[in-house]
Amino acid sequence: MRFVLASASPARRALLQAAGVDPEVIVSGVDEDQESGPPGELALILAEHKAQAVAERLALNSATALLEPTVVLGCDSVLERDGVAFGKPASAEEAVARWCDMRGQEGVLHTGHCLIALNHQPAGHRSVSALASATVRFGTPSDTEIDSYVATGEPLHVAGGFTLDRLGGWFVDGIDGDPGTVLGLSLPLLRRLLADLGISVPSLWTQ
Amino acid sequence: MRFVLASASPARRALLQAAGVDPEVIVSGVDEDQESGPPGELALILAEHKAQAVAERLALNSATALLEPTVVLGCDSVLERDGVAFGKPASAEEAVARWCDMRGQEGVLHTGHCLIALNHQPAGHRSVSALASATVRFGTPSDTEIDSYVATGEPLHVAGGFTLDRLGGWFVDGIDGDPGTVLGLSLPLLRRLLADLGISVPSLWTQ
Numbered sequence: 001m002r003f004v005l006a007s008a009s010p011a012r013r014a015l016l017q018a019a020g021v022d023p024e025v026i027v028s029g030v031d032e033d034q035e036s037g038p039p040g041e042l043a044l045i046l047a048e049h050k051a052q053a054v055a056e057r058l059a060l061n062s063a064t065a066l067l068e069p070t071v072v073l074g075c076d077s078v079l080e081r082d083g084v085a086f087g088k089p090a091s092a093e094e095a096v097a098r099w100c101d102m103r104g105q106e107g108v109l110h111t112g113h114c115l116i117a118l119n120h121q122p123a124g125h126r127s128v129s130a131l132a133s134a135t136v137r138f139g140t141p142s143d144t145e146i147d148s149y150v151a152t153g154e155p156l157h158v159a160g161g162f163t164l165d166r167l168g169g170w171f172v173d174g175i176d177g178d179p180g181t182v183l184g185l186s187l188p189l190l191r192r193l194l195a196d197l198g199i200s201v202p203s204l205w206t207q
Numbered sequence: 208m209r210f211v212l213a214s215a216s217p218a219r220r221a222l223l224q225a226a227g228v229d230p231e232v233i234v235s236g237v238d239e240d241q242e243s244g245p246p247g248e249l250a251l252i253l254a255e256h257k258a259q260a261v262a263e264r265l266a267l268n269s270a271t272a273l274l275e276p277t278v279v280l281g282c283d284s285v286l287e288r289d290g291v292a293f294g295k296p297a298s299a300e301e302a303v304a305r306w307c308d309m310r311g312q313e314g315v316l317h318t319g320h321c322l323i324a325l326n327h328q329p330a331g332h333r334s335v336s337a338l339a340s341a342t343v344r345f346g347t348p349s350d351t352e353i354d355s356y357v358a359t360g361e362p363l364h365v366a367g368g369f370t371l372d373r374l375g376g377w378f379v380d381g382i383d384g385d386p387g388t389v390l391g392l393s394l395p396l397l398r399r400l401l402a403d404l405g406i407s408v409p410s411l412w413t414q
Contacts, residue, residue: 018373174385202356
């Protein structure tokens with residue numbers, strides 16, 4: 001089974017690797033700023049666009065390579081606060097302002113997932129997709145802590161301007177949902193999508 | 208600041224490293240089976256014993272080394288189900304039986320934390336401790352998935368017989384609380400304990 005991750009996110013790749021799957025990464029090139037809509041819908045649509053773009057490229061370029069069973073996974077994450085979608089902060093100033101606004105508050109992290117099983121004929125591709133959402137309860141970092149955190153550069157590279165498993169973990173008090181959803185890829189949801197396509201999780205484990 | 212982790216857990220060390228702190232690991236040698244009591248209380252007492260054992264060893268062996276400000280962190284985790292504490296499974300058979308019993312159910316993962324700031328005089332040590340607890344909602348792996356998971360050996364090395372961030376992540380549907388608590392060390396709780404001792408989190412970041 002060839003497992004292709006249609007995402008440049010190091011967090012998603014690391015999460016899959018820790019969970020026994022070593023994906024081949026093919027970045028979709030989809031422009032995340034081209035879409036708009038309600039935050040959850042947006043994450044799902046972008047996940048589908050990413051998976052479709054990579055699936056089409058693979059189907060066009062390598063008919064023979066598809067002799068090997070191949071799945072493509074696209075994911076996209078946004079943070080929703082007060083009905084507004086927040087992706088990566090555009091600048092350090094924006095990251096600081098967002099943290100000053102969201103400390104002590106809650107948000108919802110949405111991650112869209114789209115899984116496509118490739119067939120020799122594009123018409124035979126099978127696609128399943130679903131959204132995972134988790135509530136995030138932000139801690140109360142001081143102004144100094146926010147400045148120090150943003151100065152590390154970490155918030156600028158991640159949806160919502162925070163991580164859960166790296167430096168940002170100090171400043172998130174808790175979540176309600178799957179932590180993977182907050183990191184960018186929900187393993188239990190992916191397990192259900194794989195089952196829909198007749199693929200068992202242990203069959204993917206490389207070790 | 209010398210930061211000593213009084214625990215052999217690779218997950219705790221990795222969590223601290225990802226969060227910017229590269230701890231010195233000194234294993235306490237405390238026998239986890241010597242204590243009993245309600246699960247949360249047990250985790251807290253064992254965390255305290257681990258930190259105290261390492262703090263005493265450091266204070267005895269290296270009066271000069273204590274010229275450098277030093278803190279010692281002890282942690283201990285247990286899974287509570289129906290009032291009973293579950294540590295590491297003793298055998299593959301026990302791990303399989305536990306998973307058959309806990310799939311589709313909930314449990315509470317308790318992690319006790321004890322942080323000691325060393326002084327030149329043992330009587331001058333300052334110690335703070337606290338318990339973090341998180342609800343874990345287990346997924347519903349099939350018998351085949353449970354067998355495959357236990358065959359990897361992973362469940363035998365961890366409290367409760369599961370991980371959240373490795374292979375076990377496929378079979379945990381969600382949590383309510385800090386994911387770090389489930390992994391064995393809660394960063395937001397540690398941030399509060401550090402603050403109690405007058406230490407700021409960014410001052411510990413090595414990068």
